[in-house]
Amino acid sequence: xxxxxxxxxxxxxxxxxxxxxxxxxxxxxxxxxxxxxxxxxxxxxxxxxxxxxxxxxxxxxxxxxxxxxxxxxxxxxxxxxxxxxxxxxxxxxxxxxxxxxxxxxxxxxxxxxxxxxxxxxxxxxxxxxxxxxxxxxxxxxxxxxxxxxxxxxxxxxxxxxxxxxxxxxxxxxxxxxxxxxxxxxxxxxxxxxxxxxxxxxxxxxxxxxxxxxxxxxxxxxxxxxxxxxxxxxxxxxxxxxxxxxxxxxxxxxxxxxxxxxxxxxxxxxxxxxxxxxxxxxxxxxxxxxxxxxxxx
Numbered sequence: 001x002x003x004x005x006x007x008x009x010x011x012x013x014x015x016x017x018x019x020x021x022x023x024x025x026x027x028x029x030x031x032x033x034x035x036x037x038x039x040x041x042x043x044x045x046x047x048x049x050x051x052x053x054x055x056x057x058x059x060x061x062x063x064x065x066x067x068x069x070x071x072x073x074x075x076x077x078x079x080x081x082x083x084x085x086x087x088x089x090x091x092x093x094x095x096x097x098x099x100x101x102x103x104x105x106x107x108x109x110x111x112x113x114x115x116x117x118x119x120x121x122x123x124x125x126x127x128x129x130x131x132x133x134x135x136x137x138x139x140x141x142x143x144x145x146x147x148x149x150x151x152x153x154x155x156x157x158x159x160x161x162x163x164x165x166x167x168x169x170x171x172x173x174x175x176x177x178x179x180x181x182x183x184x185x186x187x188x189x190x191x192x193x194x195x196x197x198x199x200x201x202x203x204x205x206x207x208x209x210x211x212x213x214x215x216x217x218x219x220x221x222x223x224x225x226x227x228x229x230x231x232x233x234x235x236x237x238x239x240x241x242x243x244x245x246x247x248x249x250x251x252x253x254x255x256x257x258x259x260x261x262x263x264x265x266x267x268x269x270x271x272x273x274x275x276x277x278x279x280x281x282x283x284x285x286x287x288x289x290x291x292x293x294x295x296x
Contacts, residue, residue, distance in 0.1 A: 006050040021082020063100035076104040078114035140284035152247035156240035181263040206230035
């Protein structure tokens with residue numbers, strides 16, 4: 001078995017490896033070549049740092065790695081791990097993860113992050129053996145009907161001003177993001193939007209990051225929420241501000257569209273409660289894991 005960089009393969013070869021590597025996964029991960037190529041810059045993935053394990057030149061498994069400076073630390077992200085079915089159960093996962101972490105160290109990364117489905121216990125155990133530790137539970141939520149008019153009604157929204165902008169506008173908050181899943185960072189939300197709340201003194205109070213998707217005819221089909229945060233996580237006003245931000249992100253509330261929230265930290269109980277009270281249901285459960293590379 002040989003470890004080979006992604007840059008040694010064509011896009012069609014890598015797409016085929018991705019699709020074969022995720023066969024039998026809990027969700028359909030199949031991609032076209034164009035979708036695979038598009039995903040690389042959107043997630044700041046590195047072709048030089050992503051690797052395949054090969055059997056006599058044939059790629060049979062892979063780990064994709066991305067890098068970004070997060071809270072002042074160069075951070076690596078596992079952007080996908082897979083092994084084609086006939087090579088599973090042979091210990092290749094350990095070789096792949098070990099080699100991928102070595103690449104991350106060579107690049108100077110201090111931290112490595114990944115998310116895994118909560119029910120994928122074999123993978124979680126493998127990651128733990130390789131130095132990853134659990135840092136939180138994550139949930140996906142979904143609501144497929146028009147929201148009731150008062151579902152996200154806020155009694156305190158008059159105390160704030162709201163402005164829509166681009167995802168990168170949330171950098172003004174300087175809030176730590178190292179404990180947030182990689183895909184929810186503003187850098188990953190191509191074509192997304194932000195809504196920012198300021199208080200009566202003009203101070204930043206909270207924000208939401210979201211993206212609208214359209215169907216082939218240009219009609220609004222779904223809205224995906226990535227973050228919804230307040231500067232002050234405690235206090236009576238926090239839930240009201242969360243409702244006000246969500247009502248703007250998910251507008252128009254009476255539209256019969258799909259509304260999703262992805263990779264929300266379960267520890268953010270106020271946000272979870274607001275969504276559940278509005279009729280959102282949990283659809284996917286994941287674990288968030290971190291490896292401190294200088295300790296592993």
